[in-house]
Amino acid sequence: MEDYLIRVMTTNKEIRALAVNSTEVVKNAQEAHNTAPVATAALGRTLTAALLMGSMVKTGHETALKITGDGPLKKLAAEANHHGEVRGYVHNSKVDFMTNKQGKLDVAKAIGKGQLIVRKNLGLEEPYEGSVPLISGEIGEDLTYYFTQSEQIPSAVGLGVLINTDLSVKASGGFIVQLLPEASEETIEQLEKNLAKIEVVSKLIDQGLKPEELLEKVLTGFEFRTLAEKEVVYKCKCSKEDTKKLLVGLGREEIEDIIAEEGQVEIECHFCNEVYRFDKEEMNV
Ligand SMILES: [Zn+2]
Structure with missing residues (x-):
């Protein structure tokens, strides 16, 4: 199945959300860079986030994410445009298998302490740039922190990459959900309840959930309307x-x-x- 992304708004106009299945994108990135598992997971999450954020700006505008850390991966970068094209790289793609106490790939440790930088080319003379220190190194939590601190938009970000035992990519995807200024207390409470219950994104994608079904879980109790749907691909624009x-x-x-x-x-x-x-x-x- 081809990867695609959807962007929705609740009918009460209090929440906007995006979700993507990025399995093929991350497979292509893994093959292009021949990344080891923890690098695949970190790069995959960064690419997924860039795709989602690249779809939050207007046509012709681009979004770039850069993560620098004192861990062995050193640096991650991803750039996406409004057409659903993304490219990225990780400085050290051959980092040894790193797992945490739960036996999961330890992305946070592989990234370490550092910074998340968001750069948006909005067609102005100078690009917009915002940055925050990494608070967890898991990328999703760091982006949540970025949106709240730097853009002052209460948000939640879920990102995940699942790797097969043969080290190939099994599933990848993510979502971003944001409260709009008119959001009521009730809406905030309901959304918090939903987010507290949601399972790991990569597992949901692996179970076969489509981006709209992922958002049905995130937005349980709300009606929503799809504003855009598009294919996403790993594509380099160099020449x-x-x-x-x-x-x-x-x-x-x-x-x-x-x-x-x-x-x-x-x-x-x-x-x-x-x-x-x-x-x-x-x-x-
Ligand atoms: Zn290139």
Whole structure:
């Protein structure tokens, strides 16, 4: 089944929510970067979050998430656009199997203490950027904290990736639910009750729940209307032309030096591992 995302609003206009099945996206990311399990889980959650957040902004705008930590994964990045395309990478994809006391992959430990940075390109001169310290390293809780602190929107975020015993991706998905300013006390109480009861997202996806069925659980007791539904894919937007622009930005002298020494200049895309090569003529040096 193809991955897709839905965005809904309750008919009382007090809650908005999004949910996604990102199983294929995370499978593709795992294959592209050949990630070990804890890196797959951390990258998968980051990609899932970026997809959800990328669908909360207007067409043409992009959302980027960056997580830096003092744990072995060091850095995670994901970028998504409004069309449901996402790409990402993890600095150290080969971190050894790390599990916690419950035998679960220990994403929090693999990330460590650090920072979550959200960057939104909203078509303005300067992109919007907000950041918070990591409060748990589990990513979902950190994003919940980000929304509340940085954007002042009471929110809840659930993200999960389930890995097979052969280390491949079994299921992945997530949701974001946000209270709108008109939300009543009753609505808040009901939503809190629902969230306290909800099971781990990756397990629900693995049981075959579709994004709308996931939201039926999150929004038990509320009626809602679907505002948008779209396919999501893992897709890198890099190109030889853009890579050349990036190189030119490095400075002419540096490029001249590299070409003089190696005969060509090589640059690898972090997101998809595509290698672009430029020789003397192509760089006009
Ligand atoms: Zn690329």
